[in-house]
Amino acid sequence: MxxxxxxxxxxxxxxxxxxxxxxxxxxxxxxxxxxxxxxxxxxxxxxxxxxxxxxxxxxxxxxxxxxxxxxxxxxxxxxxxxxxxxxxxxxxxxxxxxxxxxxxxxxxxxxxxxxxxxxxxxxxxxxxxxxxxxxxxxxxxxxxxxxxxxxxxxxxxxxxxxxxxATALDAMRTGLRSGGGTVATILSDKAFGHFGSRGWEWLPLGYLVGGLFLLARRIITWHMPVAFLATLALISSMFWLANPGHFPSPLFHLASGGTMLAAFFIVTDPVSGATTPRGKLIFAAGIAILTYLIRAFGAFPDGIAFAVLLMNICVPLIDMKTQPPVFGHREDKAR
Structure with missing residues (x-):
């Protein structure tokens, strides 16, 4: 049966x-x-x-x-x-x-x-x-x-x-905008470790371990953390390769600020975030792009919070445009 x-x-x-x-x-x-x-x-x-x-x-x-x-x-x-x-x-x-x-x-x-x-x-x-x-x-x-x-x-x-x-992001932003030298000279200060603020670099590792636990328990899916981290790494790599003296490496952005906290615990909020698989990728990638633009060109050293709220506004539109097709119907007719 x-x-x-x-x-x-x-x-x-x-x-x-x-x-x-x-x-x-x-x-x-x-x-x-x-x-x-x-x-x-x-x-x-x-x-x-x-x-x-x-x-x-x-x-x-x-x-x-x-x-x-x-x-x-x-x-x-x-x-x-x-x-x-x-x-x-x-x-x-x-x-x-x-x-x-x-x-x-x-x-x-x-x-x-x-x-x-x-x-x-x-x-x-x-x-x-x-x-x-x-x-x-x-x-x-x-x-x-x-x-x-x-x-x-x-x-x-x-x-x-x-x-x-100041945080690593704030110190970097202030140093570059005040003509304090290149990225390399700023990072040579004793306040910095290998990638970010000395000692604070351990925290992202803790959030990463916790995030992997949530993934293993299927509390969150891979879409948002991967899209957020990959997009942030990609856009920061582009600027870094174009001008390494003025833009920090992607490792600096991944290890500084609230990047790992956001990737696994903020961006993945099931209430205020996108719900469809494609929508999750778009939502998280949008947060990463806005985060980098605020960090590199905005008035605040870390733009994650503002980026999240801006993309929260877009969630209804993202979900509406990324709905999967109804079973048995073509995608264009499902919309």
Whole structure:
């Protein structure tokens, strides 16, 4: 007797979000090793803020609390906000960023599955536009002890001019635009490692390991990470080969900023991203192109967040134009 094909039972939201949290642990462990325990304090603060903020909005909307608070989606958003923000950001800025993501972007659009924009990236863009100085204060690896870090996060007075530095992308952009020399001379500074900021180069490896875990668990598909990384490598290679003295190598772009975090944890957001196979490739490639253009020619050192939001706007059109044909019909007639 012929049997119908078996359909794999869809994973629950909680199990998917738990897998994402587990996938972030390698990068968090490297973060703690290189920068300090302060990242754990920020993660705890952000998690509490996300859960409390979501609970309050659900209460106002007269919606049940348990399903939304137990699915871990708010926790994932909170962790992504923290990993996108500088680790010595004052506590109120982290709280504000998380509330923007949870309340303004997620809940006010209707809750999980309804937001057209990536919550963590909206929070990042809002904070870097409103507080550019604070969002540019990144400590050097091993430069601050935990007591100093805790004072910067929880204290009232902040004097960070002597202890905070620019990211690799920001230092490169500033050096090139100020006539500070070629790419090679800028990279020879002791603040740089082999490819990016000294010590911070370990973090992309952690995100890569976590991303491979998500791919192996089939939480995400290969389309978006591959399209994003390949397109970013391709466009940066073109400019680098044309003028290596003014444009950094593709390895610099892949190992710096939030590239690996974006490739596996931001671009792959199933709610705000494209859903069709071809659409995923177009969506991720568009983010990579915009990211590079902002990095190389824009006003901000890392354009990932802005690129993601710009491509979020295009998702309905991308999905509409890349729908696969209906079975048994030609592609042109299916549209």
């Amino acid at each position: 012929m049997q119908s094909p078996y359909v794999r039972k869809p994973a629950s939201v909680t199990s998917v979000m738990l897998a994402v949290l587990l996938a972030l642990l390698p990068a968090i462990a490297l973060y703690v090793w290189q920068v300090g325990v302060i990242v754990l304090v920020n993660l705890l603060l952000a998690t509490i803020t996300a859960l409390v903020g979501e609970a309050l909005v659900l209460k106002v909307r007269a919606r049940p609390l348990a399903p939304a608070l137990s699915d871990l989606s708010a926790v994932v958003t909170a962790w992504l906000v923290v990993l996108s923000f500088p680790p010595i950001l004052p506590w109120w800025a982290t709280v504000l960023g998380v509330l923007i993501a949870i309340v303004a972007v997620k809940q006010l659009y209707g809750g999980l599955g309804q937001n057209p924009f990536n919550p963590a990236m909206v929070a990042f863009c809002a904070m870097i536009v409103a507080f550019p100085s604070l969002m540019s204060q990144w400590p050097g690896v091993g430069q601050l002890d935990f007591a100093t870090q805790l004072h910067l996060v929880l204290g009232d007075q902040r004097q960070v001019d002597a202890i905070a530095g």
